[in-house]
Amino acid sequence: MTSPDLPAGSTAADDAGTPGTLGTRIGGDVVLESLQALGAEGVVGLPGQHALGLFDALRRSELPCLAARVENNAGxxxxxxxxxxxxxxxLLLSTGPGALTSLAxxxxSAASSVPVLAISAQVPVAGLGGGRHGYLHELPDQSASFRGVVKSTFTVRxxxxxxxxxxxxxxTAASAPQGPVLVEIPQDVLLETAEPSVPPVVDLTATPTAPPAREELVQQAADLLRGAENPVILAGGGVVRAGAGESLRRLAEALPAPVVTTFSGxxxxxxxHPLNARSWMEDIATTEFLESADVLLVVGSGLGELSSNYHTFAPRGRVIHVEADLGKVTANHTGLGVHADAAxxxxxxxxxxxxxxxxxxGRRTRAEERVTALLATVARRLEGQGLESERALLSGLRQAAPEGTDTFWDMTIAGYWAWSAWDPRDGRFVSAQGAGGLGHALPAAAGASFxxxxxxxxSAVLAVSGDGGALYGIAELAALAxxxxDVTWLIVDDGGYGILREYMESAFGTxxxxxLARPDFCELATSFGIPAERATTDEAPDAVARALAAGGPRVVVVPARLGLFAPTHLDRLG
Known part of the structure; x- marks a missing residue:
């Protein structure tokens, strides 16, 4: 969060007691020079009092900055x-409230293994860890608030x-499993004159690592898969992050074996692909398909709640678990554990x-027939649920978005459909199912378009939110403008938290x-100079197609109450 203006006649340098001077190369310049040398292509953030030295240095840097309005959205x-x-x-942050607001x-990013380098300002060095000086935004131990979220924290003095x-x-951030880290730099260090003690940063490298695959484990896994009568592969987001899709295809075809993917995979x-059994992870038919494998290779997934049909999945055959995060290897199901990068x-x-x-x-034919039968079973279940409008909307949106379009889905009913039903078609499919917080779609789409x-x-991307999630990120209409x-934002306005409404009505009867009270989203977007239109579910695909083709920021609002397909994990939970 940004802080109040400094008193008239004072400067940030005066406040910190440091020699920062207009135009002088300072600690903030050293930060940006270092980032550029490491290969950063741009930065995201918003200023605050203790971070002013960092943001002043942006004037002298070649790194472009995407300016957010709220720190959580910046994250x-x-x-x-x-x-x-x-x-x-x-991710450039200020101190205290600004830094803490980014935690969600x-x-x-931590749950989805996304490498974000959070760089937070801090109070002057004299106030670090003490809680004695009473600096604005001061915390006794700011980094302690991050330790349960990020991979590691660093404090520069x-x-x-x-x-x-x-x-x-x-x-650290780029090493598998990837994830966010925090570096905090005190205000006076950011404002300190760099010359001559720190020359311009040019020669700076990072060497990310990935856990190698031990030969004996790879060989044993291959032997198990070769000897299986009914092998199946479950591919998670780690396969995508590792760029291992081609190796996955080779293995699936060589066995041959059906491939089920998690939502992030x-x-x-x-x-x-005829061996792709897709990602209907919440359908009991897919769960039983995975359970029936005599050898199941799980690669790049921790088999968490959403990848195990809410922990109802119970494999009956041998499990091979390949995972870069050591703590997740065979954590939920025993088997041959392979701590390695998916690639x-x-x-x-x-x-x-x-x-x-x-x-x-003949094995290839049988594997493909099993895939076809599974998908037909899923289709029959859907056809009996009276959800033609929802299925038509998802199909229409898929046709509206050109091949290669990145799509970002909030925790909304349309997003839940997309987890299973969306065909990425060479575009990134991104949903916040890692941690499951609201408000991810619009700002993440903005970062991707940038x-x-x-x-x-x-750079045209599609973001999809419900009206509840939209209100979390609504301030970033200003950033889009x-x-x-080139972000098209589709808001499905059902008057509230639609998923929670369904859950509560199912569990409690009401x-x-x-x-929720909410604004007129079209008028609000128009007030930012962003074209907007209202559409029915039938009209939405054409409206989205026009918006994506037009370029620039666009908003499409669909007033509709969508239904969710039957959550078959409840059949198992009783």
Whole structure:
């Protein structure tokens, strides 16, 4: 959060007792030089009193800045930026309230293994850890608030420490499993004159690591899969993050084996590949399909709540679990644990299986027939639930978004449908199901569009929210307008927290505190100079297609109450 103006006649340097001078190269410059040397393509953030030295240095930096309005949204923007670049995304924050407001966003990045490099200002060095000086925004131990969320924290106390601290933090964030880190830098260090003690930063590198796949484990896994009568692969988001889709395809075809993907692993295998059993993870037919495997390879997934049909999944065969996060390896199901990056493990397994010769064509046919039968079963269940309008909306939106369009889905009923039903078609499919917080879609889409523009790529992206989630990120309409980002925002307005309404009505017979007063979203968007239109569910796909084609920020509002397909995990929970 930004803080009040300084008293008339004073400067931030005066307040900190440091020699910062207009135009002088200072600690803030060292930060941005270090980020640029490490390969940052842009930064996200908003200023605050203790961070003014950092933001002043932006005037002298070549790094473009996406200016957010709220720190939590800035964190989501950095999340979107990192997903596109594949690199740690710098998130520039102020102290105390500003830093703490980013925590919910960083929790999503942690849960989804997204590398965000949060750089927070701090009170002057003299006030670190003491709680004695009474500085504005002061906390006794600011980094302690982050330790349960980020991979690690770093506190800089001297200007000469900045480059090395950022290089180490960058390495940590980018090493598998990726995730957010915090670097905090005191106000007086950010304002301290850099010359001559710290020359311009040019030679700075980071060396991210990934756990290698041990040969004996790869060989044993390959032997188990080769000897299976009914092997199945469950591919998670770790396959996508590792860029291991091609190795996954090779292994699936060499066995051959059906592939089910988790919601975050939807991009791991082409949607129309005959071995792709897709991602209907909440349908009991898919759960039983996975359970029936005599050898199940789980790769790049911790088998958490959403990847195990709410922990009802009970495999009956042998499990092979490949995961880069050591704490998750076989944590929920016993089996052969392979602590490794998905790319290394899948490449090794594919090579080992391929070396044994071409598979029996009959096995390929049987595997494909099992996939076809599973998807037909799911389709029959859906057809009996009276959800034609919802299915038509998702299908229409899929046709409206060109191939390669990145899509961002909030925790909303449309998003829950998309978890299972959306075909990525070479675009990123992003949903905040890691931590499950509201408000991710719009700011993350803004960060992604910003990143794609910086890279010279088509930058039109689609964000989908409910009216409840929309109110979390509504301030970033200003950021969209200011930066003229190519974000089409579809808001499904059902008058409240639609998912929670459904859950409460199902569990208690009635819902409480789920109905919401909300603005006229079209008029609000128009007040920012953003074109907006209202559409029915039938009209929505055409409206979205027009908005994406037009470029710039656009808002489409669909007043509708969508239904959710039957949550079959409840059948098992009783």
């Amino acid at each position: 989501f923007m950095a999340d979107g930026l990192a997903r596109v670049t594949g690199k740690p995304a710098p 966003a960083l929790q999503e 001297r200007i000469s420490q900045i480059p090395s601290a950022l290089a180490e933090a960058w390495t 939807k991009e791991a295998l082409a949607w129309d 290394a493990a899948l490449s090794g397994m594919a090579a080992a299986v391929e070396s044994s010769g071409a598979p029996d064509p 990143a794609r523009r910086l890279r010279g790529e088509p 200011q930066h003229q980002l 819902a409480t505190s789920t109905e």
